[in-house]
Amino acid sequence: xxxxxxxxxxxxxxxxxxxxxxxxxxxxxxxxxxxxxxxxxxxxxxxxxxxxxxxxxxxxxxxxxxxxxxxxxxxxxxxxxxxxxxxxxxxxxxxxxxxxxxxxxxxxxxxxxxxxx
Numbered sequence: 001x002x003x004x005x006x007x008x009x010x011x012x013x014x015x016x017x018x019x020x021x022x023x024x025x026x027x028x029x030x031x032x033x034x035x036x037x038x039x040x041x042x043x044x045x046x047x048x049x050x051x052x053x054x055x056x057x058x059x060x061x062x063x064x065x066x067x068x069x070x071x072x073x074x075x076x077x078x079x080x081x082x083x084x085x086x087x088x089x090x091x092x093x094x095x096x097x098x099x100x101x102x103x104x105x106x107x108x109x110x111x112x113x114x115x116x117x
Contacts, residue, residue: 053090057098065098067105073112076103081116 057065067073076084076099083103086096106112 055090055092055095057095058092062095065095065102067102067109067111069102070106070111073099073103073106077112077116079116081113 065072076089078084083100086093089096089099091099103112107114
């Protein structure tokens with residue numbers, strides 16, 4: 001009466017054939033594009049170093065910029081009346097500071113306009 005229940009587990013192996021995983025798709029030109037993307041823009045003078053700007057006041061041996069020289073100060077103003085930055089004018093830091101002070105003084109004395117419309 002003792003009936004033993006036997007449960008047989010049948011393991012069936014199913015052959016699974018998976019295709020080999022493909023290599024990550026990297027375009028051939030991508031390796032060469034990196035150097036093109038991060039390279040410097042072409043210079044305007046190929047093969048030559050960029051020109052060094054020389055301060056006009058230093059080259060002419062002008063020690064101090066005077067606010068009464070309105071004709072000189074006008075050369076360093078935009079059409080709208082703003083002062084030109086040093087990267088545009090090419091002045092050294094010392095003369096750029098003197099120039100900005102001279103323009104401000106000339107404006108204060110009504111020798112130069114604040115705004116040109």
